[in-house]
Amino acid sequence: xxxxxxxxxxxxxxxxxxxxxxxxxxxxxxxxxxxxxxxxxxxxxxxxxxxxxxxxxxxxxxxxxxxxxxxxxxxxxxxxxxxxxxxxxxxxxxxxxxxxxxxxxxxxxxxxxxxxxxxxxxxxxxxxxxxxxxxxxxxxxxxxxxxxxxxxxxxxxxxxxxxxxxxxxxxxxxxxxxxxxxxxxxxxxxxxxxxxxxxxxxxxxxxxxxxxxxxxxxxxxxxxxxxxxxxxxxxxxxxxxxxxxxxxxxxxxxxxxxxxxxxxxxxxxxxxxxxxxxxxxxxxxxxxxxxxxxxxxxxxxxxxxxxxxxxxxxxxxxxxxxxxxxxxxxxxxxxxxxxxxxxxx
Numbered sequence: 653x654x655x656x657x658x659x660x661x662x663x664x665x666x667x668x669x670x671x672x673x674x675x676x677x678x679x680x681x682x683x684x685x686x687x688x689x690x691x692x693x694x695x696x697x698x699x700x701x702x703x704x705x706x707x708x709x710x711x712x713x714x715x716x717x718x719x720x721x722x723x724x725x726x727x728x729x730x731x732x733x734x735x736x737x738x739x740x741x742x743x744x745x746x747x748x749x750x751x752x753x754x755x756x757x758x759x760x761x762x763x764x765x766x767x768x769x770x771x772x773x774x775x776x777x778x779x780x781x782x783x784x785x786x787x788x789x790x791x792x793x794x795x796x797x798x799x800x801x802x803x804x805x806x807x808x809x810x811x812x813x814x815x816x817x818x819x820x821x822x823x824x825x826x827x828x829x830x831x832x833x834x835x836x837x838x839x840x841x842x843x844x845x846x847x848x849x850x851x852x853x854x855x856x857x858x859x860x861x862x863x864x865x866x867x868x869x870x871x872x873x874x875x876x877x878x879x880x881x882x883x884x885x886x887x888x889x890x891x892x893x894x895x896x897x898x899x900x901x902x903x904x905x906x907x908x909x910x911x912x913x914x915x916x917x918x919x920x921x922x923x924x925x926x927x928x929x930x931x932x933x934x935x936x937x938x939x940x941x942x943x944x945x946x947x948x949x950x951x952x953x954x955x956x957x958x959x960x961x962x963x964x965x966x967x968x969x970x971x972x973x974x975x976x977x978x979x980x981x982x983x984x985x986x987x988x989x990x991x992x993x994x995x996x997x
Contacts, residue, residue, distance in 0.1 A: 653753050657682050665706040665929050668901055672975035678740050681714045686748045690718035700973045706929055720744050729754040764882035765814040771864050772810050776873040777823030777847045791825035793873045797992055802982055803873050816840040821856035823847040854955035858947040865941050872935035876980040884972035888938040893970040894962050896938040899931040900979035934979045
């Protein structure tokens with residue numbers, strides 16, 4: 653129960669870390685065991701999107717009218733969770749002390765269908781030099797994570813959202829990639845788009861001109877997002893973004909003491925191993941098809957350059973923030989091992 657209880661004095665950053673670790677999507681704010689409020693991952697996300705700081709207190713964001721049940725009403729927990737579409741209900745006594753928290757079974761596994769067949773473009777043309785020597789033999793898209801290559805994990809994950817139309821942009825060892833997927837029994841369609849030269853992380857999209865006229869998903873071939881992306885799609889459509897970047901919280905502790913130097917070389921302060929928290933680009937995006945149509949055919953360009961262009965034009969480029977543990981990246985050896993462990997491989 654302690655893993656989903658938090659104090660008013662904790663920060664939003666600490667709440668995000670706790671939500672990540674507990675994987676329960678909700679925390680209950682308490683003071684000396686008394687229920688005060690509830691804080692969901694959605695509350696935190698809305699706070700961030702409204703430019704709220706990560707150093708703000710939980711009390712600035714939490715819902716102080718939480719749904720709860722008294723001890724004698726505990727038998728109604730399932731009904732209440734269904735009625736209010738929530739994943740946990742605190743059980744309190746007459747003094748509002750939390751006596752128990754009833755959780756819906758495996759709430760983190762709920763995924764909502766997109767409601768339409770959104771095309772998915774997988775950027776799979778790179779050499780994957782950071783995964784050498786594996787990639788000296790296999791192309792990165794075929795590096796196994798457990799029983800399946802990483803790209804098959806990616807495709808299967810998007811199939812759970814109702815996606816059935818996939819485009820894979822290939823270059824390095826492309827015939828091996830094509831041969832693997834040609835031999836699979838598939839319930840989806842996959843088309844291979846061949847780069848004859850290296851076009852960067854965005855230029856390959858120009859080879860898709862006139863393929864589709866709708867919102868599509870762009871993803872690197874070495875990442876998985878362990879979050880309900882139907883929420884990201886809904887936010888993308890409602891906000892009118894031309895591009896929505898899936899961004900992950902990243903915590904980094906600088907392993908040194910940082911010396912702040914003022915005028916005349918005077919030391920003003922020393923910070924011992926300070927912690928930095930920021931949002932980083934995961935390499936997964938919701939994108940409008942006009943982005944493809946506005947690219948110069950077969951021109952080398954990275955996708956961040958494309959994003960910068962739309963920002964300079966004053967177009968809406970948004971973010972969908974997720975927790976640090978929801979981004980699985982196998983771009984480096986140590987991260988590959990983490991991904992295997994997270995997926996139970």
